[in-house]
Amino acid sequence: MAITKISLDAHIPEILLESNTTGGIYGEDGTESSRMRMNASEGVIEARNNNGVAQVSAAGIFCNNAGTQAVAASTGISRKAAIVGLGYGSVYKYDWENENFIAGVYGYSSNSGTAPAYGGFFQDLLISGLILKSRSISDSSGTVYLSKPDSFILGLTNSGVTKTLYLPNDGIIGRTILAKQIGQGAIRFYPRSGQYIHDDSSQNDYYDIPEGWLGIFIFTRFALNGVVRDVWTVSMCKFR
Structure with missing residues (x-):
């Protein structure tokens, strides 16, 4: 059995699951044990192992472990990421200027302060096909x-x-x-x-x-x- 322990703590309050695997069918940390918790006092859902942590909350999504395979094994290559977005779907085209589209990841931001706002930030950006609006x-x-x-x-x-x-x-x-x-x-x-x-x-x-x-x-x-x-x-x- 993958799940070895489930704990419910009404005092914290928290639900804790402990597993001897990580990441499901797309994760590359399969031999790592992991802890998954839903903590109401922190307002967070978290998965953690020895390689990193991922958190989901109303404040956003955080992950510091590039352990998810982004491409099929049949390609013969390996591309692992902390966040993988595969945008499969069905949208009919808009003939002028690509107003209708599907995206693996969509980013938009707005800042009420004085600093600039970016839809995305990448320290080193590898572009495999550049499309301008x-x-x-x-x-x-x-x-x-x-x-x-x-x-x-x-x-x-x-x-x-x-x-x-x-x-x-x-x-x-x-x-x-x-x-x-x-x-x-x-x-x-x-x-x-x-x-x-x-x-x-x-x-x-x-x-x-x-x-x-x-x-x-x-x-x-x-x-x-x-x-x-x-x-x-x-x-x-x-x-x-």
């Missing part, structure tokens, strides 16, 4: 105010048409936007009030991306002539 700009588009979901701007304006876009104003250092103009027109980027655009030491009032060019906007903060300013740095490159 895109937004198309055409002749019929009005003035566009970009926000944090916008990562890639596709300019489709025709000859003689220049559309105006305002860069995001959330002030998160490192925010990056790519903008590619395919049409024969142009897309014009302005900073928000109190921000600047620089491609070198000189300030630009706005920045145009003409046909065939890719603009790379990265938000940062630095001191220029002793004055700290919020700046969108921009670089441009072409297909050749």
Whole structure:
């Protein structure tokens, strides 16, 4: 029997299960004994063995043991993680800009304080396929105010048409936007009030991306002539 002991303590109050195994069919700590407890005084559900601990509470989920296999043994490789999200499901597509999707892990955050908020943080991020949230700009588009979901701007304006876009104003250092103009027109980027655009030491009032060019906007903060300013740095490159 896997479960060797069940204890109910009404004084703590706590339910304790002790097992001679860990992790079920996907765990790699199978030979490790484990303790699982549901503690009402702490408001936590916890599983622990000699390799680490995982906790679930209203405050969030914590795990410090990368002991769960993330891929099938038939692949011949091993990928173990503390948290594994396999997003199997059924969702019908939205034809424009991938508004409908399935994800293994979905992250969103908002901070009522002054620090930046990230949907996810990774010390070293291994990307196996990079997909940017895109937004198309055409002749019929009005003035566009970009926000944090916008990562890639596709300019489709025709000859003689220049559309105006305002860069995001959330002030998160490192925010990056790519903008590619395919049409024969142009897309014009302005900073928000109190921000600047620089491609070198000189300030630009706005920045145009003409046909065939890719603009790379990265938000940062630095001191220029002793004055700290919020700046969108921009670089441009072409297909050749």
